[in-house]
Amino acid sequence: MNTPRSSLGDARSGKLPEQIxxxxxxxxxxxxxxxxxxxxxxxxxxxxxxxARRDDLRCALQASLVSRxxxxxxxxxxFDAMFRNPDIANKLLAQMLxxxxxRPTPPQRKPRTSEALSPPRESDKGRTPQSxxxxxxxxxxxxxxxxxxxxxHADFNALSxxxxxxxxxxxxxxxxxIPEYATRRMQPGSRGERPHWPGMxxxxxxxxxxxxxxxxxxxxxxxxxxxxxxxxxxxxxxxxRLLLAFLHSATRGGAGTQGRRPRRHLRRDVFAFGxxxxxxxxxxxxxxxxxxxxxxxxxxxxxxxxxxxGESLATLRREHARRLTGQRTLxxxxxxxxxxxxxxxxxxxxxxxxxNSRALxxxxxxxxxxxxAPLARGAAQLHSHADGMLAVHNLQSLDELAARIAQLLAGxxxxxxxxxxxxxxxxxxQVGRFQDT
Amino acid sequence: xxxxxxxxxxxxxxxxxMQALAGAGYFADRPLATAVFLSLRLQRPLLLEGEPGVGxxxxxxxxxxxxxxxxxxxxxxxxxxxxxxxxxxNYSAQMLHMRAAEHVHAGSEGVQELExxxxxxxxxxxxxxxxxxxxxxxxxxxxxxxxDRADEPFEAFLLEYLGEYQVSIPELGTIRAASTxxxxxxxxxxxxxxxxxxxxxxxxxxxxxxxxxELEILRTLVPQAGAALxxxxxxxxxxxxxxxxxxAFQRTPAIAESVEWARALVALDTLDLDPEVVxxxxxxxxxxRDDVAALTxxxxxxxxxxxxxxx
Numbered sequence: 168m169n170t171p172r173s174s175l176g177d178a179r180s181g182k183l184p185e186q187i188x189x190x191x192x193x194x195x196x197x198x199x200x201x202x203x204x205x206x207x208x209x210x211x212x213x214x215x216x217x218x219a220r221r222d223d224l225r226c227a228l229q230a231s232l233v234s235r236x237x238x239x240x241x242x243x244x245x246f247d248a249m250f251r252n253p254d255i256a257n258k259l260l261a262q263m264l265x266x267x268x269x270r271p272t273p274p275q276r277k278p279r280t281s282e283a284l285s286p287p288r289e290s291d292k293g294r295t296p297q298s299x300x301x302x303x304x305x306x307x308x309x310x311x312x313x314x315x316x317x318x319x320h321a322d323f324n325a326l327s328x329x330x331x332x333x334x335x336x337x338x339x340x341x342x343x344x345i346p347e348y349a350t351r352r353m354q355p356g357s358r359g360e361r362p363h364w365p366g367m368x369x370x371x372x373x374x375x376x377x378x379x380x381x382x383x384x385x386x387x388x389x390x391x392x393x394x395x396x397x398x399x400x401x402x403x404x405x406x407x408r409l410l411l412a413f414l415h416s417a418t419r420g421g422a423g424t425q426g427r428r429p430r431r432h433l434r435r436d437v438f439a440f441g442x443x444x445x446x447x448x449x450x451x452x453x454x455x456x457x458x459x460x461x462x463x464x465x466x467x468x469x470x471x472x473x474x475x476x477g478e479s480l481a482t483l484r485r486e487h488a489r490r491l492t493g494q495r496t497l498x499x500x501x502x503x504x505x506x507x508x509x510x511x512x513x514x515x516x517x518x519x520x521x522x523n524s525r526a527l528x529x530x531x532x533x534x535x536x537x538x539x540a541p542l543a544r545g546a547a548q549l550h551s552h553a554d555g556m557l558a559v560h561n562l563q564s565l566d567e568l569a570a571r572i573a574q575l576l577a578g579x580x581x582x583x584x585x586x587x588x589x590x591x592x593x594x595x596x597q598v599g600r601f602q603d604t
Numbered sequence: 605x606x607x608x609x610x611x612x613x614x615x616x617x618x619x620x621x622m623q624a625l626a627g628a629g630y631f632a633d634r635p636l637a638t639a640v641f642l643s644l645r646l647q648r649p650l651l652l653e654g655e656p657g658v659g660x661x662x663x664x665x666x667x668x669x670x671x672x673x674x675x676x677x678x679x680x681x682x683x684x685x686x687x688x689x690x691x692x693x694n695y696s697a698q699m700l701h702m703r704a705a706e707h708v709h710a711g712s713e714g715v716q717e718l719e720x721x722x723x724x725x726x727x728x729x730x731x732x733x734x735x736x737x738x739x740x741x742x743x744x745x746x747x748x749x750x751x752d753r754a755d756e757p758f759e760a761f762l763l764e765y766l767g768e769y770q771v772s773i774p775e776l777g778t779i780r781a782a783s784t785x786x787x788x789x790x791x792x793x794x795x796x797x798x799x800x801x802x803x804x805x806x807x808x809x810x811x812x813x814x815x816x817x818e819l820e821i822l823r824t825l826v827p828q829a830g831a832a833l834x835x836x837x838x839x840x841x842x843x844x845x846x847x848x849x850x851x852a853f854q855r856t857p858a859i860a861e862s863v864e865w866a867r868a869l870v871a872l873d874t875l876d877l878d879p880e881v882v883x884x885x886x887x888x889x890x891x892x893r894d895d896v897a898a899l900t901x902x903x904x905x906x907x908x909x910x911x912x913x914x915x
Binding site: 200202204205208211212215216222223226227229230231233234235236239354355356373374375377379 | 618634635638639641642645646648650651653682683695696699700793796799802803805806807808809
């Protein structure tokens, strides 16, 4: 078609469709949603732009294979790997030449890319329906002992492709609908509780005075503001990563969440606490979970240290009290309650937090132990203040999270008139006590 | 659906698209031109995502100039209903017709006849989506702007529209496009769109422009600014975006802001940027109070310093 260049590898010898297919498969392995119609579209697009320029081919394939911004970086890396990045080729060439002294460093890739490029596991080959089922079980037990062991040692700032898929699945299948409240504002809508008389008169005036239909007004609804406090102390390290990633995609309206959860105007503030308080809200504004975790990692300088919950809450009250808007905020505190700070201070701060929020939910991974009792000083304080205690150590417990949140909020009325007096609290309930697998 | 698109011969290659768009005053980089080229050739809608102000809507306008087709724009908003987007019966005209008809033939046998008469194309108020389907040849450029602001039911409706380019009106039957409209969808990502909608579209992420592209845009849109000032504005805005602290701003200035800024500087008879001018006009670059406050004179001086310009 056009003058060939050397950077396209096998594509020139008529293997382009195969290569596009391989690229699409790798993208799918890396968690990019793709169906066969898009692959056909990509082949068509590649035929149209031709092979004269590598960047044209890249743009054409990207336009047809990628449909989310957070997948663009992975696409770029996989494309370079599949269509023979000249830089990599040069490095390989340099390695083969005699007298090379320095070893070329392998290109830095996103963990998602690396895993998508790695050869499939033995168990994947010759898969039968039964083995597929086993595979599913394997995924379900994502936080089993070996996986946890691996996560314990895993680098905080990157999600591998399988973790990425797991998180996406969590966000997709484990609904985390934030309860909504009806605001005071009304807007015209086809279904509404109140007739819109001025609108009706206006419309009748246009139709020779005939009232043809009665427009209605409905209250606009808005999700409760969310404040997430994540414990990143040493004892919580293994959970913090996946939970951060899960909350990031579950509260952002990621792929596949549409239709169930309107995410518009959702207010969400995220803080990490260990020995001090770190504001993670800017990091959460990033779309790519890898970028988000990287930014979190950079922001948190006391990762895997101790827990000083009282001091952290005091900082929150002093510097960020404005973010707790109008006692509507739903506070999710993810912690094991193993606090090394002063208990008196913690009690005061928790008092304040409860007075200034709609509900405080304590997500406690230690609930996985049968017969767990909040005996530690910090845990006891949290237990007496929180509106509910939920387990968050495995998929099943996360599955119940949304239901429990809705249930607790339905049972716990707004604290708007509770003032400073202690109010009757629903008894903290334990759910999802699961055996340590 | 007929074969439809009659692209002028200049649009038969990616370079041609770039040149044609540049001729219409829109400077597209090569990846964007590739996406446009494919969208025209494959007759697929093109979904553009990106920060506000990077030129998503402008692209549709430029395309309508290049293709010499009408631009039909549907601005989406929260609570938009199908009758705002597709069609509505003109009730008052229908009623007038009925009143007039009552006088003409008072007999009861004409009732069904009358009902048939009032459901005709001439009593149909066409909204943008229907207009785009029924546009005379060579067709129209349809811009569905800020589709992320519309409700999810509307997205579901778009599936049929974008997939088949046809709609059904119960009283009239199915209306097919005589010529496939060139469709551009834009989204500011206030929420993620349905996967099914995305699957029907080609996707392109529009980023802030590079320095050269921004220079060209400024030269074309604000020619009275003069070479030196244009250069300074492009340099300043680009450096502002590329700084490591740029993430601290709630919204970094996009092309729309830098063009507006250049126009304001011309209106203020500025020949040369200095820290004072920058801070006093920061309200044009930034639309957030915190951001305006963050652009201090020291920071402006640092960004204006020529020594730090390796690029």
